[in-house]
Amino acid sequence: MNFALSKQQQMIVDSVATFVRDDSPVERFRELRSSERGWDSAVWRKMGDYGWLGIAFPEEHGGIDGSFVDMALILEQLGRSLVPEPYIPSVVLAGGLVERLGSADQKRDLLQPMLAGETSLALAYVERQSRYQVADCLTRAEATGEGFRLSGEKVWVLNGHAADTLIVSARTSGDQLDRAGVSLFTIDPNTTGVRRVAVPGMDGQRTAIVTLDGVIVGGDALLGPLGGAVEHLEWAVDRGAAAACAEGQGELRELLGRTLEYLKQREQFGVKIGSFQALQHRAAEMFAEVELCKGAMLLAAIKADAEDDNERRAEISAAKVQLADGGWFVQENAIQLHGGIGITDEQDVGLFFKRLRVLASLFGDADYHVDRYQELPAFAAE
């Protein structure tokens, strides 16, 4: 057991931190949030060149053979300036599934160029009625003899507006809520019958509504086992949750740091407001929650690679609830302690606030994870 970063991990953290400071300050996010794409493909390419996208993937597919923890350390730094490139949707969600389930051809065609930053991917698994149940799937894929014909609608597809390839869950058998019978397909968004509508998000990022109207794909578009996607989707979404905790740690650090700076500089009643005990105690509580989020995030990242599904679920759920609840305390008080200036769009704290609030709702909110946790052996055995 060892908590220290390895030399290599420290180097990665330093290089991402330098990039964030010099090449991607919050101003870059501010400019991009009003652009059509919302992120910059040249920067994405650079992130691929630096090896940051492939960090947790095997070398044979263009990766660096690192761990989920390495990826989490990168995400934490990216969160510090709201870097808008689609790391979680493309690398963690879609990339993770292609690596886990893909054929050699799929890995070569989809994974390698994405990890190099030449393309990006998206995972379309949410439907209007599905909330956090990945098995709840109305989109259907009928076998056509040579391939499949897909019809249905996916919503809140992170990076769905820009992705070069969509990975879509669709039912190949069974009823709406059955765990069995859901499959994954890789779809070129330019295929006839695919329609994408970009939806702006409150965090300045884009999602898409993807409608499939009799979209024809070949048999080689099937990703992973026919009808057996649900457990893999749950795995991917869990890793999304761990990634959200990692990125969120960067945003929480910024909120705390910026709030402390404000408390030390703002004067009222002739003194620095940070000298008031009511505000000092609030700041101390914020600090405690950020530290607790950090430990939880590290443990979730470590367990994201765990062989045992239940071990992974327990720690990731605990971390996600800590982010949603402890993180919320930090968020709301960062705004409160900034006073009126905190609710202006001009002040960066609001941008971090919004991103964190979105992360709280992605990949299962606190209530979802609390309920899931109760069904785990870890809870029963206590």
Next chain:
Amino acid sequence: MDLSFTPEDLQFRDQVRSWIADAMPAPIREKANNGGSYGPDEIREWHRVLHDKGWIAPHWPKEHGGTGWDVTKRFIFGEELVRANTPSPSPFGLAMVGPLLIQFGTDEQKQRFLPKILSGEEQWCQGYSEPNAGSDLASLQLRADRDGDDYVLNGQKTWTSAAQFADWIFLLCRTGSSGKKQEGISFLLADLKSTPGITVRPFLTLGGTPAFCDTYFQDARVPVANRVGPEGGGWGIAKALLGHERTGIGGIGQSARWLALVKRIARETPVGKATLLDDPTFRRRAARLSMRHRVLTMANLRTLAAAQLGHAPGPESSILKLAGTELLQEVTELAMDSLGHAAQGWLGAPDEALRPFERSVASEFNYLRASTIYGGSNEVQKNIIAKHILQLPSH
């Protein structure tokens, strides 16, 4: 970064687990299984068992009687003790004055005191707070006037936990009154049992047990040789000790025991045709606390790991005190709710009338209101964080 256990660690865990199962005396095992609370005799007995095995002070340096385990083994050992619900030996000798003597004591002091702390032959208590020196500890007034080779002590300590069972007290006293109030404080060790002029009076707490005492000093003579550190240097020593104290005082292991007890009560409590543990509202509350406990366990591990790298427990340990005691209280509140009418059960009810925990939960729930107050109140912890970590300005 790697949190996995090696095969050797896992072997160690099995070894510890089976040793505890074999070593627990039958009456203690009975209470461990039934959720009863331990009395001073049982705590001392378990202390002896651990000492005989050489496992009483894993966190001490090996040359002074520690086990030489790394942080992982210490963590595993702690988890196994919690898992088996064993009694917890008193922290005042093992966790507080012992490490402090190792750090600041003379060779004579170490030889005189450490072996008997380890064996449990001498029990300790802490004389810090006074009626007018609580959170503002540095304003303490217990006078120690030098007279030849002795200090003559006059004044009062309060909140001296378990002083009625203790043989020795470590205390802060005033040896000087010039300069800053922190500068005239010294750290002394006093023999409670055989020093004339020291009187211990236990008083009842909300828990219905005499957990704390008032300790009075009237011309009580303590040899100068029992001073730790220089005269007037007691405050620095007290601060070092607070760091040690805070790491254990979050009660994270205690919360784990309570969580297990709460679920056991809920499992055994019928609600209609199901049990309380099937009630969604109750389950959610229990699950939230269990998850928060996981998060705190990880925070504790990070602190332990930092200590392993040679960093003394610093102000960061305040977080464990703060969040840990809040969790502990919430878990005891859930335990009370799990009991329903039995929440009113109290000490002294006849054995056949109530299940063991129906007598003890309310008592401990009440007593543990102290947890956010003792060891430096949680408000003081926030002051420490604000000042020493966040470096917020003072007026």
